[in-house]
Amino acid sequence: MFEITLSSFIRIVTVGFLAYVGLVFFLRISGKRTLTKLNAFDLVVTVALGSTLATVLLSKDNTLLEGLTAFALLIAMQYVMTFLAVRSKGFSKFVKSEPRLLYFNGTFLEDTMKKERINEVEILQAIRNQGKGSLEEVQAVVLETDGSMSVIQGEPGNTLANVKSKIDI
Template sequence: MTDVFDNVSNWLFKGWESIGRVLFVGVLAYAGLLLFLRISGKRTLSKMNAFDLVVTVALGSTLSTIIVSRQTGVADGLMALALLIGLQYSVAWLSVRWPWFRRGIKSEPALLFHQGTYLHGALRRERVTPDEILSAMRQSGAANPADVSAVVLETDGSFTVISGSLSADMPSLQNVTRPSQANRNQIK
């Protein structure tokens, strides 16, 4: 019976040495991460696409592992953080310089709703429901779908709701994937 209580107390409190390690390593790892982020620039933590989101989550997971895992040394953990940030920086750098690389890494924004019409083919392809479009409209403050010109699923998974009238060439939608005219006629 005392073994059970000893195990439970060990699960709850491993000792002051363990807490001291977490404090010491946590401060070092956090300071290292802040330094790396400052050096690498604002783009490192942006969530402009799925790759950026994965890197942000991986940084948090790595920081956590450095702090709580006794098997991971501070130098190893900081190297892992530097590797993730370096890879993210490299992908962003290559994406800016080579359009073919950018197309391979990043998805295109997709038009899901246009001038009062749900684009059902695009909704199916992007796995979005009309209810989610209505929710995005409400969140943007649109009271009536008739007041919305377009809803775009952005590369980071967020919705952009464009209210008001758009001109014929729709400059804000120039890089957005739109259904072809034949598909558009089938939707209506």
């Protein structure tokens, strides 16, 4: 349980260093968008990259070249998905969810909250996390495409233009 051989230690350090350098290289050439978390697919890629790195480090059954190939494949797929999403509204709708209005001008939007499986306590937590002590300070709360909640104070203006809602904003 607490044993490690010299050869496995050297393998972990060597493969770990080279896999890390390879991952950083792939991330640098692929651009900033690769590690953003703007939607569920982005999160999946980030988690998969971490899982792949761990597998390459700890599994003797996977070679460094296999790990680097997996990194390249994941990053290439991320690139293709975002490339298509930027150029095709239909594909973008398929890959990304729409932001949803959960709270607006003193009203919790119960139907949307049920559909998104969000309860009032979670909305209040998001409001507190923004340092707000009162609902009167908040005009809107939006469930974003990445699962985070945006809290808007003051008049929301055109920031709610693409937010799906059953009420007139």
